[in-house]
Amino acid sequence: MSEQEGQFSGTMEVRERHKFEVDVLEAYLKNNIAGFRGPLEVAQFKGGQSNPSYMLTTPSKKYVLRRKPPGKLLPSAHAVDREYRVITALSDTAAPVPKTYCLCEDESIIGTMFYVMEFMDGDIEWDPALPGYSKANRVAVFDSMNASMAALHRVDYKSVGLETFGKPTEYLARQISRWTKQYRASETETIDAMDKLMDWLPMNIPPGEETAIVHGDYRLDNTVLDKETHKVIAILDWELATLGHPLADFSYHCMTWRLEPELFRGLKGLDLPALGIPTEEQYVEAYCQRTGRDNIENWDFYAAYNMFRLAAILQGIVGRVKDGTASNKSAADVAVRVRPLAERGWEQVEKMMKDA
Structure with a gap:
């Protein structure tokens, strides 16, 4: 793995400024995603310069959560609601997208707007030369x-x-x-x-x-x-x-x-x-x-x-x-x-x- 991939690939412990109450999120997801069952474990993806992303792991399934970052934001930036809308709209087309589960605009749950989608278990490559590939x-x-x-x-x-x-x-x-x-x-x-x-x-x-x-x-x-x-x-x-x-x-x-x-x-x-x-x-x-x-x-x-x-x-x-x-x-x-x-x-x- 390159130094760049090490910096941006995989997950890590949630950064201090991006933490939230996991129990509150778990209760919300139980009420808003069919078949969701805890207990819930949360880790943060290393990659992503803009909207913090998290791996949500339960005993039976993994999900991905994308949220607006906390703090002062540029106008029209970090529009996770627009992300959710377009991914959902493309679900039955030839454009490959994850399945979406819910959009939460209630900032009291984790502090900012977020949505939850399917975790796609595949490879994410950062180097377009694809070293290691045939x-x-x-x-x-x-x-x-x-x-x-x-x-x-x-x-x-x-x-x-x-x-x-x-x-x-x-x-x-x-x-x-x-x-x-x-x-x-x-x-x-x-x-x-x-x-x-x-x-x-x-x-x-x-x-x-x-x-x-x-x-x-x-x-x-x-x-x-x-x-x-x-x-x-x-x-x-x-x-x-x-x-x-x-x-x-x-x-x-x-x-x-x-x-x-x-x-x-x-x-x-x-x-x-x-x-x-x-x-x-x-x-x-x-x-x-x-x-x-x-x-x-x-x-x-x-x-x-x-x-x-x-x-x-x-x-x-x-x-x-x-x-x-x-x-x-x-x-x-x-x-x-x-x-x-x-x-x-x-x-x-x-x-x-x-x-x-």
């Missing part, structure tokens, strides 16, 4: 990740009751505005490249409206892999999900190919054919085939946008470290990544200008 198994993982995202984007959001889950138009403009505001709200230093991106992006949004259910943070470590087939059996961490442009969502996922391993768990610089991992071009082509596209225009814009967006997300974590609400003890480590991500995004813009 070449054939890497092929299976990447093909399944691609298929799962395509399946999500092909879901008819109206037919599953999510027509009010977000605005169906001007997604990119709204996202750029949102993450600019979030970034400013948690800004800790001046980053010239970030300022330039915030000025340039809203003025250069490509034409064309598409609307799908978007995950917002689709990465390898937000999926659960079957231990035998290595296919995706569940997509996790739906906090950023909404209605939006599927290509913005897919291109965020594809940043993996454009970032080095040390910058943000990327694949850039690795011998992909030797590993059995598709190139970015091959991966995009597979997605296009699965979603009925001939090609993707303005691909480089989406890459620049998502580098800006990821930098803003990480800056939010830096801000939470500063005010004491970050839920992962290693969250401070992300601070050093904000500037290089912003600079990489602006380099992408400069390349687009040069090629124009």
Whole structure:
């Protein structure tokens, strides 16, 4: 296991500031989940920068609890009720999600809103190079990740009751505005490249409206892999999900190919054919085939946008470290990544200008 996996994988004793009365929770779950039986044991998952997550173990079944963190929160952040809604809506679709059991908006139970879902017993991998996997198994993982995202984007959001889950138009403009505001709200230093991106992006949004259910943070470590087939059996961490442009969502996922391993768990610089991992071009082509596209225009814009967006997300974590609400003890480590991500995004813009 890598040092990174050791930090983020598995469970630990519940952090002091995230503790609650287990007996109160147990009584609530007995009344709200069919077949729930105690006694209840609670451990905290190491991973998760935003919403604290817990393993709930009973003699007959395991569950997962996701909650809002305590303390001062950024506007519209940590929306566990939205997570619960979208996961529940997707339960009968081809997009793989855990079963949900209950949403509790009563903050008197554990101190903040939470929901409970099925524990998916599989593998969660953090390194997209998948060390320890055979070449054939890497092929299976990447093909399944691609298929799962395509399946999500092909879901008819109206037919599953999510027509009010977000605005169906001007997604990119709204996202750029949102993450600019979030970034400013948690800004800790001046980053010239970030300022330039915030000025340039809203003025250069490509034409064309598409609307799908978007995950917002689709990465390898937000999926659960079957231990035998290595296919995706569940997509996790739906906090950023909404209605939006599927290509913005897919291109965020594809940043993996454009970032080095040390910058943000990327694949850039690795011998992909030797590993059995598709190139970015091959991966995009597979997605296009699965979603009925001939090609993707303005691909480089989406890459620049998502580098800006990821930098803003990480800056939010830096801000939470500063005010004491970050839920992962290693969250401070992300601070050093904000500037290089912003600079990489602006380099992408400069390349687009040069090629124009």
